[in-house]
Amino acid sequence: MKYCSTRNNDYLFSLSDAIITGLAPDGGLFVPVSYPEFQIKEFEDSITIQEMAKLFLQPFFEGDDLENELSSIVENTFSFPIPLTQISEENYQLDLIHGPTGAFKDVGARFLAQCFSYFDQHFTILVATSGDTGSAVGSAFYGLNNITVAILYPNGKISEFQERQLTYWNDNVHAFSVNSDFDQCQQLAKSAFQDNEIRDNFNLTSANSINIGRLLPQCIYYVYASISYFKQRGKKTNLIIPTGNMGNALAAIWVKHMGFPIDEIYLACNANKVIPFYFEQGIFEPKPSIKTLANAMDVGNPSNMERFLQLVEENTNLIHDLHSASVTDNEIIDTIDWVHQKWNLSICPHTATAYQLFRNHKIQNAIVIATAHPYKFRDILLKAGISDIDPPDNLKKFLDGNHEKIDLEPSLPNLEKELLRIHSQRKKE
């Protein structure tokens, strides 16, 4: 399989090169030159998510240097449970919350880290984070010999637990508390990438959510969920997915396009309405993002829209089965309470946006996607009157440990100095 840019299919990239490059040279996003088609019966004998992952990914890895490593990449990525739990007669919840940092981003970050570990170069991964992405990336790349990670986060603007997750690692993962807001962190990372000398000296690469190496593994849990639902209930499922940057939802749309048993897909958004507005008006109009309780979905310019718009142009039927709606902060709190009363189940504010659509539109044959562990957002759950959330075992370790926090004034020379320092520290070891 080869990969091309959404803007231009003259130049073809191997999977490895698409992963290393991240963003296509013309500014577009990498997509496969064609989508393989699958038959449900090919998955008849597969039971586990790892088995399904290998079958599904085989054509995407075909001919690439990583092809022979596919098995171990898959086993090391899906090393935690992803249960599909029945919540009522026809309806289920897919839990993507049991990874090492308690959010679905663990899947993509771990898969990407596994791929990078096989590349024969040293890389510096530079990410700006408002919370969840940085911790998933830190955890996934921790301990890899050929990788140094620098995470930039805004001082005082993330939760205490998020900061504990970011500063837990040391060794090859360094978290910088930048004296600024998230946008400035992102600007600082961007100016480092635009500086040829810094980019080349440190072999900078980003691990952000537009990387094809994060999107492909996200497809796998939709393959698993739709096939498992079909085997149990003999029909197609409807998916309800919390979304912001359209990464998680696009994976589901790809999987439907490739022939898996998915009927309707509902994209649940918070008060950032760019995606629902597109579905109502057919116009994609990026806006500045606004702050909500589901903060990992506070996105005003969803970068994966570019892949999405290209796909719905190619498959014009797809749009009829896709829906989107926006959920307010009050509805988020109300739905957290509703789910707790109905099923004695605690959910995070992002997951609540999906449950609000489930409730409001009376969707049946549904799988609701849970994207983060509620413990990470227990201050918000408290507002819904839920106070009894204990940390799960995998998150307990972040409460202890020796947390190294490095302060950074937001300027490019300061960042360069710090990058030099963490690299020379590495060489001495």
Ligand SMILES: *Cc1c(COP(=O)(O)O)cnc(C)c1O
């Ligand atoms: C990132 C994130 C989302 C949104 O995912 P996208 O891929 O940006 O649509 C939803 N929930 C949680 C908990 C997240 O961390």
